[in-house]
Amino acid sequence: MKRTSLIGQLGQAQQQQTVTLQGWVSxxxxxxxxxxxxxxxxxxxxxxxxxxxxxxxxxxxxLRAEYVAEIEGTFQPRxxxxxxxxxxDFEVIASRVKVLNAAKTPPFELDKGExxxxxxxxxxxxxxxxxxxxxxxxxxxxxxxxxxxxxxxAEGFIQVETPMLTKSTPEGARDFLVPxxxxxxxxxxxxxxxxxFKQLLMIAGFDRYYQLARCFRDEDLxxxxxxxxxxxxxxxxxxxxxxxxxxQERLLAHVFRRVLDVELPLPFPRMSYFDAMDxxxxxxxxxRFDSAFTDVTGxxxxxxxxxxxxAPSVKVLVAPELTRKQIDELERxxxxxxxxxxxxxxRDGEGFTGGISKFVGGIAPQLIEQTGVAQGGxxxxxxxxxxxxxxxxxxxxxxxxxxxxxxxxxxxFHVSWVVDFPQLEFDEDSQSWTYMHHPFTAPHPGDxxxxxxxxxxxxxxxxxxxxxxxxxxxxxxxxxxDPEVQAKMFQAIGFxxxxxxxxxxxxxxxxxxxxxxxxGIAWGFDRLLMLMSGAGSIREVIAFPKNNRGADLxxxxxxxxxxxxxxxxxVQVRGE
Ligand code: ASP
Numbered sequence: 001m002k003r004t005s006l007i008g009q010l011g012q013a014q015q016q017q018t019v020t021l022q023g024w025v026s027x028x029x030x031x032x033x034x035x036x037x038x039x040x041x042x043x044x045x046x047x048x049x050x051x052x053x054x055x056x057x058x059x060x061x062x063l064r065a066e067y068v069a070e071i072e073g074t075f076q077p078r079x080x081x082x083x084x085x086x087x088x089d090f091e092v093i094a095s096r097v098k099v100l101n102a103a104k105t106p107p108f109e110l111d112k113g114e115x116x117x118x119x120x121x122x123x124x125x126x127x128x129x130x131x132x133x134x135x136x137x138x139x140x141x142x143x144x145x146x147x148x149x150x151x152x153x154a155e156g157f158i159q160v161e162t163p164m165l166t167k168s169t170p171e172g173a174r175d176f177l178v179p180x181x182x183x184x185x186x187x188x189x190x191x192x193x194x195x196x197f198k199q200l201l202m203i204a205g206f207d208r209y210y211q212l213a214r215c216f217r218d219e220d221l222x223x224x225x226x227x228x229x230x231x232x233x234x235x236x237x238x239x240x241x242x243x244x245x246x247x248q249e250r251l252l253a254h255v256f257r258r259v260l261d262v263e264l265p266l267p268f269p270r271m272s273y274f275d276a277m278d279x280x281x282x283x284x285x286x287x288r289f290d291s292a293f294t295d296v297t298g299x300x301x302x303x304x305x306x307x308x309x310x311a312p313s314v315k316v317l318v319a320p321e322l323t324r325k326q327i328d329e330l331e332r333x334x335x336x337x338x339x340x341x342x343x344x345x346x347r348d349g350e351g352f353t354g355g356i357s358k359f360v361g362g363i364a365p366q367l368i369e370q371t372g373v374a375q376g377g378x379x380x381x382x383x384x385x386x387x388x389x390x391x392x393x394x395x396x397x398x399x400x401x402x403x404x405x406x407x408x409x410x411x412x413f414h415v416s417w418v419v420d421f422p423q424l425e426f427d428e429d430s431q432s433w434t435y436m437h438h439p440f441t442a443p444h445p446g447d448x449x450x451x452x453x454x455x456x457x458x459x460x461x462x463x464x465x466x467x468x469x470x471x472x473x474x475x476x477x478x479x480x481x482d483p484e485v486q487a488k489m490f491q492a493i494g495f496x497x498x499x500x501x502x503x504x505x506x507x508x509x510x511x512x513x514x515x516x517x518x519x520g521i522a523w524g525f526d527r528l529l530m531l532m533s534g535a536g537s538i539r540e541v542i543a544f545p546k547n548n549r550g551a552d553l554x555x556x557x558x559x560x561x562x563x564x565x566x567x568x569x570x571v572q573v574r575g576e
Contacts, residue, residue: 002020002022002070003020003021003022003070004018004019004020004021005019005021006041006042006043006044007021007023007039007040007041007043007044007045007046007087008041008042008043008044008087009043010044010046010075010087010090011087011090014075015075015076015077015090016074016075016076017074017075018072018073018074018075018095019072019073019074019075019092020070020071020072021039021041021046021070021071021072021092022041022068022069022070022071022100023039023040023041023068023069024039024040024041024066024067024068024069024103024130025037025038025039025040025063025064025065025066025067025068025069026038026039026040026045026065026066026110026111027065027111028063028064028065033052034049034050034051034052035049035050035057035060035061035063036048036049036050037049037050037060037063037069037071037094039069039071039092040130040132042135042139044087045087045132046087046090046091046092047078047088047090047091047092048071048073048091048092048093048094049091049092049093049094050094050097051093054094054095055095055096056071056073056094056095056096056097059097059098059099060094060097062099062102063097063099064102064103064105065103065105065106065110066103066106066110066127066130067099067101067102067103068099068100068101068103069097069098069099069100070096070097070098070100071092071094071096071097071098072094072095072096072097073092073093073094073095073096074092074093074095075090075091075092076090076091076092076093077089077090077091078090078091106124106127107120107123107124107127108120108121108124108127110127110128110130110131111131113128113131113133113134114133118539118547119547119553122539122545122547122552122553122554123553123554124554125543125544125554126554129543134540136533137529137533137535137540137541138541138543140259140529140532140533140541141529141541143258143259144255144258144259144525144528144529144532145212146258147254147255147258147259148210148212148232148251148255150258151250151251151254151255152208152210152234152251155208155247155251156207156208157208157209157210157234158206158207158208158209158210159209159210159211160201160206160209160211161211162191162194162197162198162211162213163191163197164190164191164214165178165188165190166188166189166190166191166197167188167189167503168189168192168503169189169191169192169193169194169195169196170192170195170196170438170439170440170503170504171192171193171195171217171438172192172435172438173192173217173218173219174217174218174219175189175190175192175216175218176189176190176216176217176218176227177189177190178190179569179570179571180569181568181569181570184569184570185570190216190228191213191214191215191216192215192216192217193213193215193231193233193522194211194213194215194231194233195438195440196440196504196507198211198233198234198235198520199235199440199479199507199518200507200510201235202235202236202237202515202516202518203510203511203513203514203515203516205237205516206237207236207237207238208234208235208236208237209233209234209235209236209520210232210233210234210235211232211233212230212231212232212233212525213230213231213232213233213522214228214229214230215228215229215230215231216228217229221546221548221549221550222548223536223537223538223539224471224524224526224527224530224537224538225538226526226538226539226542226545226546227546227550228546229524229525229526229538229542230525230526231522231523231524231525232474232522232523232525232528233520233522233523234248234476234520234521234522235518235519235520236518236519236520237516237517237518238516238517238518239478239517239518239519240478240517240519241419241462241464241478241519243519244464244476244478244519244520244521245267245268245270245417245464246267248466248474248521249266249267249268250266252264252415252466253266256413256532259532260532262412262413264413264415268415268416268417268466269287269416269417270416270417270418270419271285271416271417271418271419272418272419272420273418273419273420273421273422274420276418277387277390277391277394278293278295278386278390279292279293280292280293280394280397281293281315281390281391281392281393281394281395281397282391282394282397282398282470283418283421283465283472284418284465284467284470284471284472285394285416285418285467285470286398286401286407286414286469286470287410287414287416287467288406288407288409288410288411288414288469288470289401289406289407289409289410291317291318291397291400291401291406293315293316293317293390293393293397294315294316294317294318294370294371295313295314295315296314296315296316296367296370296371296381297311297312297313297314297315299314299363299366299367299370300314300363300383303359303362303363304359304360304361304362305356305359305360307343307383308343308381308383311383311384311389312384312385312386313383313384313385313386313389313390314381314382314383314389315381315382315383315389315390315393316367316371316379316380316381317379317380317381317382317393317396317397317400318371318372318373318377318378318379318380319377319378319379319380319400320376320377320378320404321346321376321377321378322344322346322378326403327342327344327355327378327380329399330342330380330396330399330400333395333396333399334380334382334392334393334395334396335392336395337391337392337394337395337396338388338391338392339382339384339388339389339392339393340384342380342381342382342392342396343355343356343380343381343382343383344356344378344379344380344381345357345360345367345378345379345381346376346377346378346379347368347373347374347375347376347377347378347379348375348376349375350364350365350368351364352364352367352379356381367379380393380396381393382396398470407469413468413469413531414468414469415466415467415468416467417464417465417466417467418464418465418467419463419464420444420460420461420463421436421437421460421461421463421464421465422436422457422458422459422460422461423435423436423441423443423444423447423456423459423460423461423463423489424436424456424457424459424492424493426457432493432494433456433457433492433493433494434493435489435493436461436463437461437463437475437477438477439489439490439493439495440477440479440480440486440489441461441462441463441477441478441479441480442461442462442477442478442479442480442481442485442519443459443460443461443462443485443489444459444460444461444462447459447460448485448488451488451489451491451492452488452491452492456492461477462477462478462519463475463476463477463478464476464477464521466521466523468528468531469531471524471527471531472524472527473523473524473527473528473531474521474522474523474524474528475521475522476519476520476521476522477519477520477521478517478518478519479518479519479520481511481515481516481517481518483508483511483512486508486511526538526541526542529541
């Protein structure tokens with residue numbers, strides 16, 4: 001290569017040396033007859049100066065933004081007054097410039113990247129990706145993959161790839177379907193996760209498996225969701241829940257150490273699903289700050305305030321002093337999340353004003369004592385059926401976090417486990433029981449007897465979520481390895497034997513051929529990287545993402561296809 005080094009590798013040691021660099025012109029300025037260029041490659045940017053009498057001048061004069069150039073010159077310190085630290089302490093005095101390629105004028109200024117409409121950035125993603133922020137994000141991603149691989153390889157995990165064209169897998173989202181040309185009228189489903197395959201690999205005796213797996217879920221999109229995304233998928237045999245969690249903790253700590261030079265304190269705290277919901281109103285509580293709810297159901301029971309007197313659950317959250325406008329906004333959040341309203345009180349001396357104050361005179365001292373609310377501080381209440389009340393107040397808690405930047409006082413990364421999820425969940429829409437994680441999750445051994453009884457809603461699963469800063473970054477479970485328990489599980493969720501056979505017959509067969517006890521987990525790898533890089537969306541850590549309507553604006557996918565192509569796969573598009 002003609003290039004003597006990457007730009008970012010230059011420093012003190014190269015002073016006064018002749019260097020040859022190749023990259024893109026990120027800026028050109030003409031000043032007093034001189035041409036100043038900024039030359040950028042993936043490792044950094046350096047200033048280049050071309051003097052009017054230099055043999056390089058004529059060629060340098062052709063350079064415009066995003067042209068590709070080769071520059072040879074002397075690497076030297078800039079005049080004292082112009083030094084700005086790091087590479088900006090130096091410049092290259094060009095002796096030779098070669099235009100390697102021209103570029104059209106870019107549709108947006110790359111150094112304004114953050115403020116450019118996202119649709120434009122996505123349409124010209126290859127230009128957007130030239131921005132140092134994006135390059136850093138993808139390099140961080142690559143480093144994280146390396147860290148994961150080195151750790152899991154050393155721990156005896158084996159990488160196996162599982163199919164993309166397969167049958168529906170059980171994660172409960174809508175499938176993407178692919179028509180089969182060779183089997184007209186039949187479809188593959190793209191995997192929502194490799195769940196069944198990784199369990200089959202345990203049955204096959206591989207003992208420990210991992211894969212950076214592409215998963216596909218046809219769901220409504222959000223900042224932390226894409227239709228195709230990456231999971232770090234893992235499974236282990238002959239383990240119990242604690243064994244899985246222990247390896248995961250060391251793995252995550254290793255990744256943070258290697259990639260960010262951050263030490264995560266181990267072990268991660270564990271909280272049951274019930275406690276997480278009861279105290280923070282979320283199964284992925286943001287624990288960078290506390291603000292737990294206080295239960296005041298008993299205090300209001302049978303009291304003056306009719307709306308709370310007979311409510312099954314009354315929870316209260318302490319907030320700083322709030323304006324009427326802020327309270328209205330928080331009430332909107334509560335209502336959006338299923339509450340009928342948001343009752344409130346402002347502490348004034350040893351009593352309260354505003355909101356529902358005229359109903360709480362008698363219990364004011366207890367309310368102050370139990371919540372610890374400060375002078376001028378606000379109490380925010382949600383009441384009703386337990387899950388509804390805590391969920392609504394949980395959303396208010398997060399709105400308060402955003403309003404007052406409550407997380408800023410805590411650790412940069414807070415990691416915890418949420419454990420003991422319910423095995424079954426009652427689905428109000430279909431009025432039936434369904435699985436909470438997926439149908440292969442094992443219940444706590446002591447709870448198996450509750451299958452089919454009135455108390456089956458109380459069954460705890462051996463399921464766990466890894467939570468960071470209010471995001472679920474991973475989830476998994478110990479699996480059912482006993483065909484009889486599996487049959488009970490299907491029965492509980494109203495899956496007839498035929499239905500189960502039709503969907504997962506191959507898997508149920510396999511379970512009967514000597515299945516080891518096993519369990520595993522999958523990390524939402526994009527989401528983790530989003531948090532590690534401080535980005536606001538997973539699109540910032542994916543090279544070629546879809547927008548929030550599921551479209552790839554650059555490649556223009558999805559797109560209509562020719563009738564002949566449809567005919568080949570036996571599909572007809574119905575007009576609207
Ligand atoms: N397949 C599960 C998921 O995608 C993860 C697991 O249970 O290992 O959520």
